Amino acid sequence: MKLSRFNELTKWSNLARLASGNVPRLTIIAPFIAFIIFHNAPLQPFLALSKERHSSQVIEYLAQARFDIFYLGLVIVGAGVAIFTLFCPRQITGYRGYEEFITFKETTKTANGIAGSFRLTIGDFLSDARGGDEMRDESGGSLKYPRRFREGLISLVRSGTRAIEKTEGDLSAGNIERTGDAVVQDVLKRLTEGTSDASDFRNSFFDGLAPFSIDVFRLEYLKADYSKPSSRAISFWLIVFGTTIILIPTLITTILVLSDLLNTSASLATVGTAS
Numbered sequence: 001m002k003l004s005r006f007n008e009l010t011k012w013s014n015l016a017r018l019a020s021g022n023v024p025r026l027t028i029i030a031p032f033i034a035f036i037i038f039h040n041a042p043l044q045p046f047l048a049l050s051k052e053r054h055s056s057q058v059i060e061y062l063a064q065a066r067f068d069i070f071y072l073g074l075v076i077v078g079a080g081v082a083i084f085t086l087f088c089p090r091q092i093t094g095y096r097g098y099e100e101f102i103t104f105k106e107t108t109k110t111a112n113g114i115a116g117s118f119r120l121t122i123g124d125f126l127s128d129a130r131g132g133d134e135m136r137d138e139s140g141g142s143l144k145y146p147r148r149f150r151e152g153l154i155s156l157v158r159s160g161t162r163a164i165e166k167t168e169g170d171l172s173a174g175n176i177e178r179t180g181d182a183v184v185q186d187v188l189k190r191l192t193e194g195t196s197d198a199s200d201f202r203n204s205f206f207d208g209l210a211p212f213s214i215d216v217f218r219l220e221y222l223k224a225d226y227s228k229p230s231s232r233a234i235s236f237w238l239i240v241f242g243t244t245i246i247l248i249p250t251l252i253t254t255i256l257v258l259s260d261l262l263n264t265s266a267s268l269a270t271v272g273t274a275s
Contacts, residue, residue, distance in 0.1 A: 007143050010236040011225045012084075012092040018236070019084045023243050027078035059255055066249035073245030080238030087231040091224035098221055105217040115206035118156075118216045121223050122188055125153065143229035149222045156215045157187050163208040164201070 008014075018024075062069065085093075095101040105113075128144060190201050209216055 003143075004146065006233075007146060007226065007229065010229075010232045012088050012227070012232060013098065013225050015084050015232060015235055015239075016088065016092055018239055019081045023246060024077055024081045024239065027074050027081060059252060062248065062252045063256060066252060070246055070249050073242045073248070076242030076245060077239050078242075080235045080242060083231055083235040083238065087228050087235070089224035089227055091221055101221055102214060102217055105220075106213065109213050109217075111207070111210060114209045114213045114216050117220045118206070118209060119191075121216075121219050122153070123192060124223065126188060126192060144226050145223070146226060149219065149226065152215065152219055152222065156212055156219065159212055159215070160205050160208060161187055163211070164204045 091101060095104065105117075125145060128142075187205075191205060
C-alpha cells in the first residue's frame with residue numbers, strides 16, 4: 001500500500017468511524033468475559049466444548065481457548081480505541097463530520113477567530129517544516145501535511161495577498177516544499193515574524209481573511225485530521241488486529257460445525273452402504 005493511501009486511510013475522521021463501530025462497543029463487556037473465564041467455575045462445564053471434535057490439534061486447542069481469544073481481541077481493540085480517545089483532536093471528536101465542523105465555525109465566526117485559526121495553522125506548519133523530520137509520501141506531501149493541505153494553503157495565501165495588494169502575485173501552484181516557493185515562504189514569514197516592517201502587512205492580511213473563512217477553517221480541519229501520524233497508525237492497527245482476533249472463535253466454531261456435518265454425512269453413507 002502506498003504511503004499516501006495509508007495516510008488517507010488512517011486520518012482521524014476515518015478512525016472516528018472505525019472506533020465508533022459495533023466491535024469497539026463490545027469492549028464494554030470485556031470485564032464480564034474475564035469474569036466468566038477466570039472467576040465463575042460453576043459455568044465452566046456449560047461453556048466447555050467436548051474433547052477431540054476435530055483431528056487437528058491446533059483447531060482443538062483454539063476451540064478450547066475461544067473465550068480467552070475473544071477476551072484478548074476485545075482488550076486489543078479497547079487499547080486502540082483508548083489511543084484514539086486520548087490523541088484525536090477536538091476538531092474531529094467534537095463534531096459528527098467535516099460539514100458539521102464548518103457549519104458551526106461559520107455560524108460562530110468572528111474576525112479574531114478567523115485570524116487566530118489561520119495564525120495557529122501556519123505557525124504549526126512552519127514549526128514542523130523547520131524541524132526537518134517530516135516523512136514524505138510519493139506525491140510530495142508529508143504525513144502531517146499532505147498535498148491537499150499544501151495546495152489549500154497556497155491558494156489561501158494567494159487569495160489573501162491579492163486582496164490586500166491588488167496584484168496577480170506569481171505564486172506557485174505546486175506544493176510548498178521544505179525549502180519552499182520564495183514568494184509563498186516570504187508571505188508566511190511576514191505573517192509570523194514580529195518585526196515592525198511586517199506588522200502592517202500582517203494586520204492587513206488577517207483583516208482581509210473574512211471572505212475566505214471557509215478556506216481558513218478547512219485548513220484547520222485538515223491540519224487536525226492528519227496530525228499525530230504515529231498515534232493514528234497505532235490506533236488503526238490495534239483496532240484492526242484486535243477485530244481479526246475476535247473473529248477467530250467464530251471461524252473455529254464454523255470449522256467445527258462443518259466438520260461435524262461432514263462426519264455425520266460420512267456416517268450416514270456408511271450405514272446406508274452396510275444395509
